[in-house]
Amino acid sequence: MEATTSLLDAAAVGDLVLLDPLTEESLLHTLQERFRHSDIYTYIGNVVISVNPYQSLPIYTPEKVQEYHNCNFFAVKPHIYAIADDAYRSLRDRDRDQCILITGESGAGKTEASKLVMSYVAAVCSKGEEVDKVKEQLLQSNPVLEAFGNAKTIRNDNSSRFGKYMDVEFDFKGEPLGGVISNYLLEKSRIVRHVKGERNFHIFYQLLAGGSAQLLQQLKLHQDCRHYGYLNRESSGLPGMDDAANFRAMQDAMRVIGFSPAEVTALLEVTAVVLKLGNVQLSSSFQASGMEACSIAETQELQEICQLIGLDPSILEQALCSRTVKARDEMVRTTLSVPQGYYGRDALAKNIYSRLFDWLVNRINTSIQVKPGKQRKVMGVLDIYGFEIFQDNGFEQFIINYCNEKLQQIFILMTLKEEQEEYIREGIQWTPVEFFDNSIICNLIENSKCGILAMLDEECLRPGVVNEDTFLTKLNQLFATHKHYESKETQNAQHVMDASLPSQCFRIHHYAGKVTYNVTGFIEKNNDLLFRDLSQAMWASQHALLHSLFPEGDPQKVSLKLPPTASFQFKASVATLMKNLYSKNPNYIRCIKPNETKTAMLFTPELVLAQIRYLGLMENVRVRRAGYAFRQLYDSFLERYKMLSPRTWPRWTGSHREGTEVLLADLAFPPEELAFGHTKIFIRSPRTLFDLERRRQERVAELATLIQKIFRGWRCRTQYQLMRKSQIIISAWFRGHMEKNKYKQMKRSALIIQAYARGWKSRRLLRELKSQCHRHTAATTIAAYWRGYKARRAYRRYFRSGASTRLANFIYRRLVQKFLVGLARNLPPLLVLDRTWPPAPYKFLADANQELRSIFYRWKCKKYREQLTPQRRALLQAKLHASELFKDKKALYSISPVPSLQQPFQGEYLGLTQNPKYQKLHAVAKDKLVMADTVRKVNRANGKAVPRLLLLTTEHLVLADPKAAQPKTVLSLGDIHSISVTRFSDGFLALHLKETSTGGAKGDFLLISDHLIELVTRLHQTLMDATAQALPLHITDQYGFSTRFPKGAMAITVVESDKVGSNIPVCKKRGSNKMEVLVH
């Protein structure tokens, strides 16, 4: 089996239980051999022995963490990770709270071991943003606490000067939720004093080395350690320790934990105050009374302190140099001597620092604490200051060693005594193994009635003269015969000559060796008193943190009760710790220090042997060997392993013990490996347990596979059934939907057909009914008329009421008839111009008469128009035209002897056809002749008129000489631009020609015509027919108009004169271009 080989293969076995032969030498040799091979960890069962290598080994890598993660404790090489893993799994899987007890003397590696355990647990538990934050905060609490609570001692460069117990809290999944740190009695005397070769707490050196110039200036500090009295005015450097880097790491850690910058500053300010207090020097002076009094020698430091904490320097000065005492209900201020002053100063520094440390722990707890209400599992890690023996051991060493004694007691109780007692209790055959029980030493120290601590308290509280001598005398009396107590007096009584035990000392035979304690300072340290004036001064400071550290300084809360003594407090806290540890499953790491010189890989057999002895390792192995490696209650054992036998799996109905027997019988382990107690099963060798665990793991894997298989099958089946059901539902719904749609379609079609059929039927019926109705109505109407007719006929004679209307109608008709007949007989003549019409005989006929008159007139006109010849019609049109042109415009039109209207338009006045003389002219006019007349042409030079023949054709105007009947002038009608006539009754006209025309070259013609109206009208009409343009006609008044001649324009002035004939004007030339036309 691999596990056993890993434990047995090496030259030295990994588990000392397997050691053969078992002697002190073989055990020591095994440890040495293993140490030589850098195997610093060795088991005794599940107890880990760790030998400090004083050098870093490559066994804490992440790969190693993986190797040990979920490993079997016995299957891998002994390692601290294995015990951490075992404890973590037991906590997570078996729900058992765990505690890891790390013991060993100072420098044996407890603090390192505790950090390794914590880092391992942090590495293996699950990850996540929140979890990582918690883990970081828990891990980062170490550098902060180490800075403030660790110091270099002769034995250890990083010695814990306080006890630390950290409860890491997990949820049910094993994820860390947070934690609580408890601290135990800080060795505060170190603040003010430490022996040569040691150092004060790291923080002071770190602050001075790592603080920036600005920070140091702010804190009013000097960088040089030698400046400070509390740092022993020595240089501080430590090989292998970088204070500056550690300071930065500490500051980072504080940030991670959640300290605000203001909190960090306040913390460092208070630290600086402690450091500076050591430099406050007192000097003696004599008062007026002759009494010696102390005063501040140099106020600079004091003032700086007061500036830092916001306090009036005089208050602090007064508190340091004097003291208020109550004498007969009166407060009296007494001055202090210089030693008293220094005592007060140091007490203040110690108190400030230890309270600051408590505040620091509480502040970290605030950050890492778990919210209440969550169910948690707890893993406690105890890292307490180790057992220590110095040249000069004081109160602190006494307390520290007492604590270690108690831890040894737990170990003895739980591994040696308790175990053996358990075998007997359980009825297992057992040969008792002898071991040293240190209860007697614990009792010597802590017995509440007559223990050393009780005596110390008694001395402190006793009235009268109290000093260390009375205390020592008391002890000597009480423990004169005690085996573990020695003093000069008891030795004298026994006639022992021992120069190593001075008279001021007592010696205790601790489990780990004899330690001689000097009683000097015991009373004072136990009382731990601080002058009230000092605490009040601190309370009065403006510095919030410092102020909060001294609540008792509030003058309102002055209490005369003495505070509990240091030893009382420590005893109480150790008792609480023990109770806490007893309630958890213990896991032991026993640290061994291989040499006194902190040398790497140096193994001093004598030193280690002493530790083997006092740690009781031999007894531990013996009990383990003779006893059983493993025990468990039947019910939990059966519960855990029942799956290994088909008879107990899945359920065993009998008693748990029977079940366990059946189970183990099925597994066929050798009988000597097992023992059945009354309530527990005992398994002798770890090998068997390992085998059991291995089988369980395999079986669990099988069962898990089975469960998975069944679950998957079930899931698939359920899924399939679900899908099938869904499919059926879907198809049912789909089919239903389809059928419904089909049905709806059919219903719609049926309804449409029905509607049509019903409509058709209804319409037919309606038709039928309508025709019936019509017939019926017709029949009814006919019948009604017929009946009415019959009734009227029958009753006509009886009705006379409508007679008057009928008579009136008749008369009206007769009158109309008479009027119309009379009108027909008496019609006016049919002449168009006759507009006579008989008046209406009755008034009611007036409108009708007027209407008839207009109808008659229109009819007459129509008749007249119908009988007109085309020539006559043309003539009338010409007349109409003439009237449009001249009516009311030219006097000739209306006032000439024969009104021109009545004067017929003959057109041909010359008789062209009859007179052969005019044949030539006739040929010119031919069919196109419109008018032929004689006109007079006015000579434009002298105004004389000469006759001319004028021929107007449809295209030309021809002027001809009457004698020769020869055309003199032929004008195209298009050449005529306009005509001007006078408004008088003369026949004068001016024919204006277009300048551009051929005829126009001669200028305008001035003519006198007897038929002016006709001539102009015809000319106008002909031009209109030919060119569809009206010929402009100017009818001028007497002012005349202008004419154009080749010689230039000539103004024609019309002058009205009685001297001239009615229509024959006379033209008179006036000047070269002016002519007067005299008209009537």
Ligand SMILES: Nc1ncnc2c1ncn2[C@@H]1O[C@H](COP(=O)(O)OP(=O)(O)OP(=O)(O)O)[C@@H](O)[C@H]1O
């Ligand atoms: N596992 C280890 N590997 C390497 N060095 C170690 C180991 N354990 C301890 N050391 C070294 O031993 C020194 C002392 O160890 P540690 O501070 O843990 O002792 P301690 O038992 O806590 O002492 P104290 O009781 O004085 O606090 C460490 O500073 C370190 O140098």
Ligand SMILES: [Mg+2]
């Ligand atoms: Mg330590």
